[in-house]
Amino acid sequence: MRQRSQAHExxxxxxxxxxxxxxxxxxxxIVVAGATQWFxxxxxxxxxxxxxxxxxxxxxxxxxxxxxxxxxxxxxxxxAVLIVVLSSGAMAAGLSGVGT
Amino acid sequence: xxxxxxxxxRGTALVFGLAALVVVAxxxxxxxxxxxxAWARRGARSVRVTSSPxxxxxxxxxEAAGTQGVEYFDTINVxxxxxxxxxxxxxxxxxxxxxxxxxxxxxxxRLIEPTSEDHVSPxxxxxxxxxxxxxxxxxxxxxxxxxxxxVAFGLLFLLATGILFHRxxxxxxxxxxxxxxxxxxxxxxxxxxxxxxxxxxGVTAVTGAFLSFATTVLVPVIALVAFGGDQEELVKTxxxxxxxxxxxxxxxxxxxxxxxxxxxxxxxxKAVALEDWGGPQAQASVVLEAHGALDHQRHRLIYDGHDGRxxxxxxxxxxKPSLGNTAFELTRGxxxxxxxxxxxxxxxxxxxxxxxxxxxxxxxxxxLRDKEADGWRRLAAGLASGGLLMAFAATGWTWxxxxxxxxxxxxALPWAFIAGALAGGIPAVQRPVLTAVKNxxxxxxxxxxxLPLGNLWATKTRLSSDLSETIAVDAGMIGFGLLVAVASQxxxxxxxxxxxxxALA
Numbered sequence: 001m002r003q004r005s006q007a008h009e010x011x012x013x014x015x016x017x018x019x020x021x022x023x024x025x026x027x028x029x030i031v032v033a034g035a036t037q038w039f040x041x042x043x044x045x046x047x048x049x050x051x052x053x054x055x056x057x058x059x060x061x062x063x064x065x066x067x068x069x070x071x072x073x074x075x076x077x078x079x080a081v082l083i084v085v086l087s088s089g090a091m092a093a094g095l096s097g098v099g100t
Numbered sequence: 101x102x103x104x105x106x107x108x109x110r111g112t113a114l115v116f117g118l119a120a121l122v123v124v125a126x127x128x129x130x131x132x133x134x135x136x137x138a139w140a141r142r143g144a145r146s147v148r149v150t151s152s153p154x155x156x157x158x159x160x161x162x163e164a165a166g167t168q169g170v171e172y173f174d175t176i177n178v179x180x181x182x183x184x185x186x187x188x189x190x191x192x193x194x195x196x197x198x199x200x201x202x203x204x205x206x207x208x209x210r211l212i213e214p215t216s217e218d219h220v221s222p223x224x225x226x227x228x229x230x231x232x233x234x235x236x237x238x239x240x241x242x243x244x245x246x247x248x249x250x251v252a253f254g255l256l257f258l259l260a261t262g263i264l265f266h267r268x269x270x271x272x273x274x275x276x277x278x279x280x281x282x283x284x285x286x287x288x289x290x291x292x293x294x295x296x297x298x299x300x301x302g303v304t305a306v307t308g309a310f311l312s313f314a315t316t317v318l319v320p321v322i323a324l325v326a327f328g329g330d331q332e333e334l335v336k337t338x339x340x341x342x343x344x345x346x347x348x349x350x351x352x353x354x355x356x357x358x359x360x361x362x363x364x365x366x367x368x369x370k371a372v373a374l375e376d377w378g379g380p381q382a383q384a385s386v387v388l389e390a391h392g393a394l395d396h397q398r399h400r401l402i403y404d405g406h407d408g409r410x411x412x413x414x415x416x417x418x419x420k421p422s423l424g425n426t427a428f429e430l431t432r433g434x435x436x437x438x439x440x441x442x443x444x445x446x447x448x449x450x451x452x453x454x455x456x457x458x459x460x461x462x463x464x465x466x467x468l469r470d471k472e473a474d475g476w477r478r479l480a481a482g483l484a485s486g487g488l489l490m491a492f493a494a495t496g497w498t499w500x501x502x503x504x505x506x507x508x509x510x511x512a513l514p515w516a517f518i519a520g521a522l523a524g525g526i527p528a529v530q531r532p533v534l535t536a537v538k539n540x541x542x543x544x545x546x547x548x549x550x551l552p553l554g555n556l557w558a559t560k561t562r563l564s565s566d567l568s569e570t571i572a573v574d575a576g577m578i579g580f581g582l583l584v585a586v587a588s589q590x591x592x593x594x595x596x597x598x599x600x601x602x603a604l605a
Contacts (some may be wrong), residue, residue: 005594011156013499014111015112017108021253021257022128025253029317029321032318032321032322033321033322033324033325033326034325035561036325036326037325037326038320042422042423042424042516043418043420043421043422043427044340044415044417044418044419044420044421044424045337046337046338046340046417046418046422046423046424046425047422047424049322049334049337049424050338050417050422050425050427050428051320051423051427053310053314053318053322053425054310054427054431055339056305056309056310056313056318057252057253057256057305057309057310057313058306060253060256060309061256061257061260062589064257064260065260065261068108069101069103069104069105069264071101072103091325092328094325095324095325
């Protein structure tokens with residue numbers, strides 16, 4: 001009985017890890033896409049596209065480690081979702097052509 | 101918390117470890133792609149398109165276009181990869197049928213038949229195979245790039261969790277005790293290599309993930325959000341739009357390539373891209389590269405496509421210098437090891453070998469723990485150590501035998517790599533892991549050590565005046581093979597009791 005519960009716990013834990021890594025991937029895509037709307041475009045008018053794109057792997061790592069290593073999971077997910085909601089707002093502005 | 105990071109590290113290694121090892125090891129070899137390609141031809145260089153009196157860019161384009169004529173093309177690219185013939189690619193957006201790819205012999209200036217874009221000569225197939233394996237892990241198209249992108253994420257995650265539970269410190273850079281069991285020593289080697297190669301592994305994983313995801317994920321998503329889904333508009337903005345006056349005429353490509361080379365006599369021709377050729381916005385970009393001992397320069401020169409007038413030499417990205425362009429050039433220079441020319445190539449080779457050893461030792465440690473060493477862990481350890489060496493050796497020898505027999509070895513190389521890995525790795529499931537690894541490493545080392553002989557036979561000892569790269573690669577293979585063969589006999593011996601150390605040192 002104890003072994004079965006341990007195995008169940010391990011499967012749940014693996015599912016949580018995989019879920020965090022996949023969520024981090026989509027979260028970071030939204031953040032990078034959203035950043036193209038508010039990041040300064042610089043002298044050549046390309047910084048707002050190139051710099052967020054270059055930072056994509058680091059943004060993913062930040063989300064992944066933040067979600068997995070947090071002592072308080074609720075707070076970590078809350079912060080991540082807040083960042084994603086704000087970025088989604090910027091993305092929506094871009095998609096609807098606001099400010100272009 | 102340390103325990104959580106350890107479990108994450110171990111779990112990620114089980115999923116991504118072997119793929120990461122193949123990507124890291126083939127990436128290390130790919131740093132010297134051009135030298136390996138020159139070795140495969142024993143220095144017999146093909147003629148460069150820009151130094152052949154018989155090659156003409158304009159004629160090559162006309163011949164490639166054939167009966168279609170060259171009145172209008174959205175894009176025309178002409179480039180020469182390493183020692184391969186020149187490739188001409190012509191495309192019209194409106195009609196997919198008019199997309200043409202042809203290869204032209206630089207010596208005669210004539211079309212080579214039959215041909216395709218990914219056609220590689222038998223001699224060039226060895227270097228091409230290692231680069232393809234590194235970039236796409238044998239998975240075709242953009243899906244292959246996605247796979248290597250996720251492998252780079254896996255490596256990055258392994259690195260982050262490794263840092264969080266190993267806690268690297270300056271003292272770890274020299275901590276290696278010769279006492280303790282073999283497992284303890286392999287574990288110590290893993291921590292030592294991890295500490296030394298930490299910045300390199302991190303930088304190549306981050307830059308590699310970006311390069312893999314750039315065209316597959318980032319460009320479509322950013323284009324959707326910022327350019328209404330128009331990827332061409334995104335690319336045009338990032339490259340920096342150049343205004344072209346509308347007028348009649350089509351420029352001579354030969355003339356503008358000659359002009360570009362006269363502006364940078366130290367550089368070599370890489371590619372020419374013609375946009376809207378025959379249309380109102382016709383323009384040409386000529387790309388040149390100069391590779392030195394301590395620096396690497398890339399030049400992009402823009403010409404008017406109507407009269408061939410030189411317009412500008414902008415940075416790689418954007419019409420003028422910017423932070424984005426500097427960051428992009430740094431990313432590319434760091435990933436390809438060209439940041440400070442040949443110096444960084446050699447440094448990257450050393451760190452690449454260290455990172456390969458890091459992943460190899462990380463996958464071997466679990467198999468040396470008797471209680472946890474199930475068949476899969478033993479197989480993973482076998483594949484990661486002796487299997488990898490045997491895979492490289494089998495690929496090299498298959499290439500040499502195929503070429504020597506007058507066949508094209510290219511299609512057989514993926515199978516040779518897999519067969520070599522299995523031949524070296526499977527014995528670890530049945531026999532004591534260390535004995536299996538020791539035997540496979542010894543055989544792999546000997547096969548790599550003798551590969552220059554296979555090359556001599558395959559190329560029929562054809563010699564050229566420029567053998568410097570060939571001799572350097574020969575020496576590298578002999579040195580590496582000898583080191584592996586000797587080290588496997590001296591160091592891969594079971595020492596001490598197997599359960600003397602706790603799981604987390």
